[in-house]
Amino acid sequence: MSRKEFRELSDPETAREAIASLDLRADDETAELASARGRVLSERVDATMDVPGFDRASVDGYALRARDTFGADEADPVRLTVVGEVHAGAEPAVEIGEGEAAEISTGAVVPPGADAVVMVERTDPDPDHDAVLVRTSLAPGDRIMFAGADIGAGERAVGPGTLLTSREIGLLSALGVDEVPVRGKPAVGIISTGDELVRPGERLRSEAGEIYDVNSYTTATAVEEAGGTPRLYPHAGDDYDAMESLLREAAEDCDLVLSSGSTSASAVDVIYRVIDEQGELLLHGVSVKPGKPMLVGRLDGSAYVGLPGYPVSALTIFRTFVAPAIRDAAGVPEPETATVDGAMAVRERYSEGRLRYMPVGLTTDVDGRTLVYPVDKGSGATTSLVEADGVVAVPPDVEYLEKGEEVEVTLFSPDIRPPTLFGAGEDDPAVSRLLDRIDRPRYLSSGSRQGLRRLRDGVTDVAIVTGDATLEDTTPIGEWSREWGLIVPQGNPDEVAGVADLVDRDLRFVNRTADSGLRATFEGVLDVVADDRDVERHEIAGSIEGFERSVRGHESPARNVLDGRADVGLGLRTTADTLGMGFVPCGDERVRALASDDRIEKPGVRAFAAAIDDGEALFDTLTGYRVEKA
């Protein structure tokens, strides 16, 4: 394998200029008015007609000659002969002479001879039915909207660069316009590199190291959000010729080509060489975190930008450098809500000496003030995607962000808002269901231990923990128990009877990770076994094949058993029942929700406590669960 080191990093301003120098604009096009919402007008549209095109009655009433009503009032009405009717949308068949009137509908053409309209409310029908009594005096022009009074021919109606919303579409339809000239949406090709990537919905071979393609879909959606039209191209491997032909195909079709998906240096290197040798490489690596692997160039008249491989990094670079260029080319303004201000919830240290776009999550304190905390410290985890609400630009010379310091967050999407409830802790199916009853909750299934740590740090509102763990300045807001044990294939073919069998027999076990409360409970049982046998726990653990094979999700061990990769998995009765598997019970485990005392009045926390309180029916749907009433 040939490997490429990234050197001579460009500064961020140079990167921005390089991207600004690319021409991402699509050709202007014509859009049907009915589907033009959200498009941007490419040319001014002037009125080519008067609106209305005729003198129009503004009320239901009678068209008449104003001078005939001179001196009329409630006490002394004037009597006019009704010579006909004029309906909206019909050419008047009458002409109004002296002492005459015609019944007229709102919107109808004022008939020849008439110069005013009286509201029906100021008239009375004459009993003999061919006349009307008018109880008011009128001036010429009363209750008439004259031709062109709304829009005059030649008037500027809507200017170039206007984002078309309901009201502009309304005005354009008044002008009879059914097609409008609009800015084309930049076509953005997305090439996902890496042999390991599989499209969602297709079968995944985990044993061959396959994973689902995340960046292509994230980027495609972000392209749409920025006003472009994404096109996904098939995955490319690391072969030079195949990559060249794919890049050329995408460059041919698109205004901008993005590559995204692989964290593999070799795949990035192949692209680098194709752009460098077949096109024009403008820059290679930017001195921002996370911008090292960023590439900017041109190929066959199309622009090219290579994004980092980690999902949050790819979204950060896209949002910071690429989205503004796409918006600019599409003529779409940056949304007003693209940034929010907030206070750092924790102290954050950083001293790499280059500009950092720090991915952050948002939350709120009890008064609704926005708090900001760092996420995805280089883990590359996909779950960070939904925790990362935006980025804070931290200048190279800033070594610390103090707790409480005000920062500006550039949001990943303008629709993003802080969660109403922020919790972390045990992965528990009851919690998943309780959260369904809360508007916009955020929950990190990080295990009981991490849940407590985050609660202590003052970032989260609640922790879900197993056992009797306590923490100062917190209050339990709910409690339940769940039955746990060993999950085995349906019918328990190995006739597993309990934990001792794991120690004594040749069974492949799957454990939960060390942060999991369930694992702690399991280890408690091992301690009892060790005591009984008068040996150390680590000896007992060492005799269990797979004791160190630890997985994170509450269903993960069971799914390993289901796939035949293990014989026994640590888990909950409800999981065994849900997946139709066998279950060997080991005990009941206590689970509690702890809330920070200074967040206990936060509306989301109160809603969560109420959801637990009212949750009996919910807990009944989970076998092995029991609510503990306070």
Add this chain to the structure above:
Amino acid sequence: MSRKEFRELSDPETAREAIASLDLRADDETAELASARGRVLSERVDATMDVPGFDRASVDGYALRARDTFGADEADPVRLTVVGEVHAGAEPAVEIGEGEAAEISTGAVVPPGADAVVMVERTDPDPDHDAVLVRTSLAPGDRIMFAGADIGAGERAVGPGTLLTSREIGLLSALGVDEVPVRGKPAVGIISTGDELVRPGERLRSEAGEIYDVNSYTTATAVEEAGGTPRLYPHAGDDYDAMESLLREAAEDCDLVLSSGSTSASAVDVIYRVIDEQGELLLHGVSVKPGKPMLVGRLDGSAYVGLPGYPVSALTIFRTFVAPAIRDAAGVPEPETATVDGAMAVRERYSEGRLRYMPVGLTTDVDGRTLVYPVDKGSGATTSLVEADGVVAVPPDVEYLEKGEEVEVTLFSPDIRPPTLFGAGEDDPAVSRLLDRIDRPRYLSSGSRQGLRRLRDGVTDVAIVTGDATLEDTTPIGEWSREWGLIVPQGNPDEVAGVADLVDRDLRFVNRTADSGLRATFEGVLDVVADDRDVERHEIAGSIEGFERSVRGHESPARNVLDGRADVGLGLRTTADTLGMGFVPCGDERVRALASDDRIEKPGVRAFAAAIDDGEALFDTLTGYRVEKA
């Protein structure tokens, strides 16, 4: 015609409750992940797999047994035999024994036997090519992302009610999900009533009082903005049976039916009777301005709301009462930018004693503070649509809003922002083109006289005026002249020689409205003719057939001539040239841009002044124009 009076108006809260009692929810549906942006999840999606599904190398380097590197450092590397390569997306074909290593790519499966990965940067290839020197000590698990470390099977991934943006779509794709359960978009049928309405793009017969349908398109777009799917139905007349069958057809297809379009009481009355007799009428008329004609009811299991006929009123009632209900049914949250605060730019008096949703426009002062001014005081004009940025709710007991008073504006669309430049005055094609160079300008072609009045009121930034009009506390920021005269059919078939011919001969003339500066200039010439003949001007004017036939747009008179409805129109040389018509020159008219002294430093005003200064090329495209350099 039978006429229905609106009585017993409901209060706004009752109207809101009536609409809330309607069931607008569409059935949940399944959306492809790739096109699920902006949709709202209807059910929780849990992970059904571990991500990654295998122990994954986090870096490019070598997979090895950590214990083999014990004690290794830069000075004293350990030498391991390279027994193979593992690529991302391939099943490892090697197993790592003691003293062995395998080259590995980021994202590849850690091969059996290995328990750590060393970064390539901390190694050197051994010269004989089948070994590697490792220059650091490793612990088990280093640079490995264990199976399920990102997402564990059974974990809650995305909750119900979540609006899907790029990041949620990224996480769902990591789980291999290619279809998601989403809330259905409420189907909203739009029935436009009124025989006079014609669809944009179709031929309009103005002589029969036809106008283009504005409300259907405005409402349809507003429905989309609120998260619904609009369906336009063909226009219905005032016939009971036809209306009933159309309403039933729409009710069958849709979750909500809106009627909109007609200001005609008779059309509204037919709908009222159909809903009342065939369905269920919940309320009829709301005591808000503008809510009198509002209807709420049910028909055949669908909800029904009738909107007022004036475009701005229809949008106001839609935005205030209907959009929240559609958003709620669609599960889409109200955008954050849906309201803005601002200060009243003028004093506004109102004393009708009912809640008023006052349509307002936004502008800004020199410091960028938001100013709010009332628009569309019941005029029903379509042009008000683009001037109305939102509504201010004025309680029934408020008689005055003072100038400078703070008000909250509910925007018609979250994308709406105040114009950068706000001008009013003469309708002039040069101004239209100059405005094209400004980002988001607003200009009202209200004529010179109204332009000056608005500038004096302190609402607008600039006025475009003809002649020598001046105003205190304003400064001219640009000046040009335009050639004006009489526009006649091509070839001047009537051999019109000048203004005297209008007086002396039998020619049908079309004038501009009294607010137009061009009309004032024309009247100045009539004064000269009157002086010459030693008569009063009104005698001269009275001899011109069509002197009072005044139209608003600068092209309107010419288009009347073009249509054969007149022989001579008042207008500009450039208009005659653009429309390929004949022109009888009468003189040059001075046009000036005046700016308020307290807005002259506003960025939009400076940009406009600069556009005039740089506008020579632009003025050259307009025949008869000449820039006056300061």
